[in-house]
Amino acid sequence: MTDTIVIAGAGHAAGQTVISLRQHGFDGRLIVIGEEPYPPYQRPPLSKKFLAGEMELERLWLRPEKFYTEHNVELRLSTRVERIDRDRKRLALSDGSQQDYDKLVLATGSRVRRCDMLGADLPGVHYLRTIDDTLAIQEHFRPDAHLVVIGAGYIGLEVAAIAVSSGLKVTVRELADRVMERVVSPELSAFYQQAHREAGVELLLSQPPGTVIHGDTRVRKVVDGDGQEFPADFVVIGIGVLPVTELAEAAGLECDNGIVVDEYCVTSDPDIFA
Known part of the structure; x- marks a missing residue:
């Protein structure tokens, strides 16, 4: 079984990927790298109950923070993936460190x-x-x-x-x-x-x-x-969003108004999903 799966991005998609991987028996190393200082959370309430002050911050989390500790998930927050070295299967991070992967999931989402x-x-x-x-x-x-x-x-x-x-x-x-x-x-x-x-x-x-x-x-x-x-x-x-594809494009992955994947979410690199 794959030893290390790294997820670039810490939004809803990243959180659900973590949950599903553990539910389906993946017991290897699992690392989530996200720019924000928060664990994976749901965004829809941001413009509704959370904006109205009717929802506490922690209720946004997809899972309580202890979930990640209990399931051996490494959260590297306030950190951004800067570059993908596909040949070495290595990521360069914004804090100056590097992280190797066996499989990589790009859950970079969109930006305004x-x-x-x-x-x-x-x-x-x-x-x-x-x-x-x-x-x-x-x-x-x-x-x-x-x-x-x-x-x-x-x-x-x-x-x-x-x-x-x-x-x-x-x-x-x-x-x-x-x-x-x-x-x-x-x-x-x-x-x-x-x-x-x-x-x-x-x-x-x-x-x-x-x-x-x-x-x-x-x-x-x-x-x-x-x-x-x-x-x-x-x-x-509020005039819409754009897909975040710069990281994938710089790595030479096929993109077309988004990251191109097959029916299994595999990109043009068989070791990278999106």
Whole structure:
């Protein structure tokens, strides 16, 4: 049986891989390497109950931390895989160390799609994907604070719903003529639009391009392409995600808007899964 399996990434997929490997009898060395300081956790509550303050941090964990000790799983957190040496089956890590593997699982997931509009790098402009992202957004939650959400997808609408229920004044701006245009039917879009407006969200669709975020030491307002101004104490941008493929591409693995695998999740290298 394989001696050492290393999992690059410590998100939901990594956690479930660990659970399944142990459940199915793998008793070799199992190492999880993740950039965040947290054990594998579920992300969906980040924009819902956890953002609302209705869920404790530890309830996000896929398994209690003691699970990994009890099942001889090595968690190497706050660490990133920098390079894969496929010939030597060796990983170069961000802390300067190296780690050999017999089989490697790439569970690197996705990252937020960042906005290139002017002012998007100002303090007070946020994206939401990680625990730390949610904690940073929560710091702005106070009654009557103005939030502008750019993008009316799942993340944008969920953040808007939690924020308005917490007493914030919320404006959602979307280029398309309906919310979640790419993923739901027009009827379902209409349902969510009505629900958000009835809850008090200012939902603006078919917005002109050319939006700019203004501020000095932090964000102050959002100005659209027609010059209309929206006061903003903070901004949340939710315009989708991109697959994290740089590590795989640098290693020479086949990628095509993601890491290419077969029906068994095997990449173009038979010793690397994704």
